[in-house]
Amino acid sequence: MRALLAFAGSRGDAQPGVLLGRELARRGHEVTVAVSPNLVEFAARHGVSAVPFGLDSGELLRAQRDDERFRGLNPVRRVQAVLDLQRRGFGTAAGDLLALAGDLGLARDKGVLVTGMACEEVAAEVARHHAIPLAALHFFPIRPNRVVPVVPAGLASRLPGELHRLGWHALTKARAWALASEITAFRRANGSGPHDTDVPLVSYTAVQAYDPDLFPGLVDELRDEPFTGFPVPAAGGELDPELAAWLTEGPAPVYAGFGSMPVADPIATESMAREVCRRLGRRLLLVGPMFRPRIGLDLAVVDQVDHGAVLPLCTAAVHHGGAGTTAAALRAGVPSVICSVQADQPYWGRQLEQLGLGVTVPFAGLTANRLERSLIRATAPEVVAWAAAYGAGFRDDGVARAADVIESFSATGESANRESIAPDTGVRELPSTIGGVR
Structure with a gap:
């Protein structure tokens, strides 16, 4: 063939x-x-x-980030922006x-x-x-x-x-x-x-x-x-030795990463995630090329990771809700907090919330208080137990x-x-x- x-x-x-x-x-x-x-x-x-x-997909994502119609609440203008992006x-x-x-x-x-x-x-x-x-x-x-x-x-x-x-x-x-x-x-x-x-x-x-x-x-x-x-x-890829040590030498962290989605203000996003994890007494693994990489006591920031190796070692996954990352969290048996941006992401967020496998909130409306409430709900014992049970049967x-x-x-x-x-x-x-x- x-x-x-x-x-x-x-x-x-x-x-x-x-x-x-x-x-x-x-x-x-x-x-x-x-x-x-x-x-x-x-x-x-x-x-x-x-x-x-x-075209370069990064160019299209940047065009979306810079188009104010995607950030507004006018549904007509948002639809126009989506259609313009499809034609481009x-x-x-x-x-x-x-x-x-x-x-x-x-x-x-x-x-x-x-x-x-x-x-x-x-x-x-x-x-x-x-x-x-x-x-x-x-x-x-x-x-x-x-x-x-x-x-x-x-x-x-x-x-x-x-x-x-x-x-x-x-x-x-x-x-x-x-x-x-x-x-x-x-x-x-x-x-x-x-x-x-x-x-x-x-x-x-x-x-x-x-x-x-x-x-x-x-x-x-x-x-x-x-x-x-x-x-x-395939699950269980190799981990950077420094990151592997950080993951295993302390409590399971919260994973946060948004894939290729355009994060307009990475500094503010990192600050928000760190503040929420501090309030909840959680360590934070922050993933993405838009963030400054370093590893400390309660914070690890890296460019990218193997989801199959990392997510099973986390307590919850905060992500954009792309099908691939959603599947990785489901396979790992950890609850998701889906902060959707576009396309199929809001649908995955809604579906996992409805089925008891996570929580969803639009990325555009994300605040420290909303993220904190979402993480509290996502790490409730019944959600954690159901996510683990689903992961055990994942094909x-x-x-x-x-x-x-x-x-x-x-x-x-x-x-x-x-x-x-x-x-x-x-x-x-x-x-x-x-x-x-x-």
């Missing part, structure tokens, strides 16, 4: 594609992984053949990916194009142009369904399920509308009609790359979609199962039967609130 894996976006967006590419290559397939230019080195360090496409760089990414697919001979060799959520529309246009199959990894349920509210708020969960389904349909149409001009320009530039919207993909599958048990009832809603579980890296073979799906899809044009990919999927009983407190 010849496969091109295109995963634009931040490191969290790219990592599942890199892990999947490495697994497919290990199985003997010809694999090329395309990521944002600033992440090529990251992908190459994982032993995959990596090439750049599209579409032409560059589509052109780069089109050339890559051609150079690799995917159409000639009946190859497959695999993509993530951040650039699915780009990949779909390239797949149509070359008449090749397209598989998309979804890290969160965005396919129309009656289980997950399209608005990540507590009140929305009380609405009829049919409204949720219609809401997801409307969101899909809004994304298509936002990109319509970019798609038209791409088609005109590459010899296809601008109105060929009904041209079907040769074949398509949406791989649900998360644990369906976190969304009771979703398996029945998405009957034709393969569920593979979270595509997490970490999501990458292998996703590779099984891609192999089957490439060979037959259809995704593998769900039972053959995830035979042990059985819905666990999950609580609906954290000790009855919202």
Whole structure:
């Protein structure tokens, strides 16, 4: 099998594609992984053949940080900002990916194009142009369904399920509308009609790359979609000796890190986290390149860590709620305080809070008092116990199962039967609130 894996976006967006590419290559397939230019080195360090496409993801994140519409409370302006960000760089990414697919001979060799959520529309246009199959990894349920509210708020969960389904349909149409001009320009530039919207993909599958048990009832809603579980890296990597000593020579710390999210004021954010941990008598492990690295008695600040090695040694994880970090906290069996910024992060925050596995608060509204209250709730005995129980049953073979799906899809044009990919999927009983407190 010849496969091109295109995963634009931040490191969290790219990592599942890199892990999947490495697994497919290990199985003997010809694999090329395309990521944002600033992440090529990251992908190459994982032993995959990596090439750049599209814009630097750091540039897009900085654009979001500097756009005041994202910081305001006006929902119309926020939607406009999101749509503008989606349009930015579409032409560059589509052109780069089109050339890559051609150079690799995917159409000639009946190859497959695999993509993530951040650039699915780009990949779909390239797949149509070359008449090749397209598989998309979804890290969160965005396919129309009656289980997950399209608005990540507590009140929305009380609405009829049919409204949720219609809401997801409307969101899909809004994304298509936002990109319509970019798609038209791409088609005109590459010899296809601008109105060929009904041209079907040769074949398509949406791989649900998360644990369906976190969304009771979703398996029945998405009957034709393969569920593979979270595509997490192997657990228990090596630790820096100084950090390892700090972690084991004192009480379990609070982990705090926000991935690639734009932290506008790192000094204030660090000061807030330190103050809250001081009040609670907790040590703090602060992670991120925006913070000044050092290790002291009650504080360790590092650039990056292996979540699989570090989080099991922590008492709670304060993070942005990206799918990868959320999965790492769930696997480690520690409660989360999700300080969401964008995209699927508010949904993960809401879902973990509803299921008793953590607490959520928007990063934009974060204060020392709110963070303190959130940490107190997240480290309540019943939440700690339930997070540990969930972690004990976490399946970490999501990458292998996703590779099984891609192999089957490439060979037959259809995704593998769900039972053959995830035979042990059985819905666990999950609580609906954290000790009855919202």
